Amino acid sequence: MVEEDVVIIGAGIAGLATAVALRRLGIKALVLEKSDGLRATGAALTLFPNAWLALDALGVSHKLTSVYAPAKRVFVTNLGTGATQELSYAGKSGIGSGPRSVHRQSLLEALADELPDDTIQFSSKIAAIDSQTLNGSSAAIINLGDSTIIKAKVLIGCDGVHSMVAQWLGLSESINSGRSSVRGLAVFPHGHGLNQDIRQFVGVGFRAGFIPLNDRDVYWFLNRYSPPKGETIVKDPELLQREVLEKYDNVLPPLYLDVIQHCDLSTLTRAPLMFRRPWDILSGNLSKGNVTVAGDAMHPMTPDLGQGGCSALEDAVVLGRHIGNSLIKNKGHIVISGDNDIGQALERYVKERKWRVTWLVTGSYLSGWVQNAGSNWLMKFLRDVIYYKFLFGWTANVACYDCGKLPSVSLGESDSSNPGKID
Secondary structure, three states, X not given: OXXXXXXXXXXXXXXXXXXHHHHHOOOOEEEEOOOOOOOOOOXXXXXXXXXXXXXXXXXXXXXXXXXXXXXXXXXXXXXXXXXXEEEEOOOOXXXXXXXXXXXXXXXXXXXXXXXXXXXXXXXXXXXXXXXXEEOOEEEEEEEEOOOOEEEEEEEEEOOOOOOHHHHHHOOOOOEEEEEXXXXXXXXXXXXXXXXXXXXXXXEOOEEEEEEEOOOXXXXXXXXEEOOOOOOOOOOOHHHHHHXXXXXXXXXXXXXXXXXXXXXXXXXXXXXXEEEOOHHHHHHOOOEEOOEEEOHHHOOOOOHXXXXXXXXXXXXXXXXXXXXXXXXXXXXXXXXOOOOOOHHHHHHHHHHHHHHHHHHHHHHHHHHHHHHOOOOOHHHHHHHHHHHXXXXXXHHHHHHHOOOOOOOOOOHHHOOOOOOOEEO
């Protein structure tokens, strides 16, 4: 049996960011990842000011802000009427620049580069999770597919929408929103010539859009209602590209279709949009003893507010802050029983995050429901008049949240040579 202090399952955004946060506190975590390398499914994502504040706290934002420019405006075109609304991010957040869209791989690498080489253990298939209590102290037992058994004093599940750790905690399964998303990265070798603006196109039952990442790459998406049951779902990238081009040939503008035609097929994916019911987050066990979850394992949400990755980064900082405060109270040690033990720190983390992520999940679902409006006049009115003219500012203000900083755990506060020692 291998013994570890902290084990994080999943090397996605939440897992790597949490490992970096703990590293800043002097705690080394083992990250178990089932894939054989960093997974960049989704090609890119948009990070709003709240995400950049979290990346500031983690000490990695400078690696990306020097490469990716912020968007100041979003243009929303109603394909039914041809009318275009211009919405500005300026002055919405009060934090600074607008959102920046980044390559998902670049974000993961920026986080991974902050960790020791032996932090991430790839090709680690989790077979089962159990717990063990001895002399009043509990530990998580992780059984790997190769028969390796790991005993962890702290277990953090960052293993995505279908999280095994969330299942072990007793959280409800994520559910399908009834919509799916096609996403990809278009590459223009000689440059695309587009402005750094977000462009969206809304029609009956779908919403499409794109945003440049740099002079050559453009991230694009198409969110729509999922096909009826029994209908064949195309997943092959070449066939999927052809399906989108043929189905929306006379619906979406030539500029958008040109972006799809330039798609790098290796980045093209299609996936259902999943979320956890808000009341299941509020009433569910998000932690139990020395085990908790973060990112999609805690609060899977639809992408309609662009807050999935942003909230995962917030989770990492808040979790690190509560663990760090426990370190300070215990003179540089994390204790697993008694006053101010790790279980209480995890409970405080959950208490701080629960309401915010519940609202984000709710807001994302409602935002997607309104923007993928049906053909009746009421839905169009809700989308074109109420949402874009009056509620868009609220969705932008969601991104003004500051998750705080990591505490400073100095060697002087510890009677140990390792400020992150776990007893």
